[in-house]
Amino acid sequence: MEFNPVALFLSAVITLVVGFVWYHPKVFGTIWMRENNLTQEQLRTGNMLKIFGLTYVFSLMITMTLMSLTIHQSGAIGMVGGPPLVESAKPSFAAFMADYGTAYRTFKHGALHGFISGLFFALPVIGVTALFERRSWKYILIHAGFWTVSLTLMGGVICGFA
Template sequence: MNFQLINWLAVVVAALSAFLVGGIWYSPAVFANAWMADNKLTSAELQASSKGRAFGFTAFFSIIMAVNLAMFLADAKTDLAWGTAAGFLAGIWTFCAIAIHSLFELKSWRLIFINGGYSVVSLTLMGLILGAWR
């Protein structure tokens, strides 16, 4: 791995893309209602929760994910196709981890696909950004 081949601005943009995907994915127009129902959460509970904590840790972990993926892609031969494929494969990896934890937590398959699907889509987009922006 060659750290000089990592585009750090692309890493930041890739991490921010997870917020964009999450904002759409977990919006009321897409999966918010099903996600809330399967987690047995109400709008009032979400409104009362700490947004700073949730978004702060989300930013922190998104940066770690983007840096980690960028490290795997730190090769002169990395391009858009390989970046996208690597992001997708990383998403499958995390989907499986989410599924394993969720099954032991007795979560529904719908929730597994909602959360795991977000992971696949967001990591695929991260890989696309990192691969394209060399």
């Protein structure tokens, strides 16, 4: 199974790009600010290098997890002990990878798994936290929508190009 690390680094940028659009005042930004009791002035006071830098690092962490969810062949590689042991794996592993090494490695397939991750992982995590924080459904849906769109695109890039 070939691996393209550039695709992983690029997929981590997706959260920044989608966030720029999603939280723009003309999209959901105004509603998001109102739901969080924030003003434009308050948002300008943050350390942007820290915020965007850590966002990218966290997005890389998400990318690594999505890789195992979207690329099914990583499960087969894990069965033989990981990349260092692929060369010493039994011949049946090489035959399996020859037959199925590129199966389901498309943008569409990865986007499906990313969407499912957003719907069945991000939404419940955000929902549980928001319910205990007494946040509104608008708050939940804005954040869950952002993560579902981001994870869908990230999953597609990872599975199709990594």
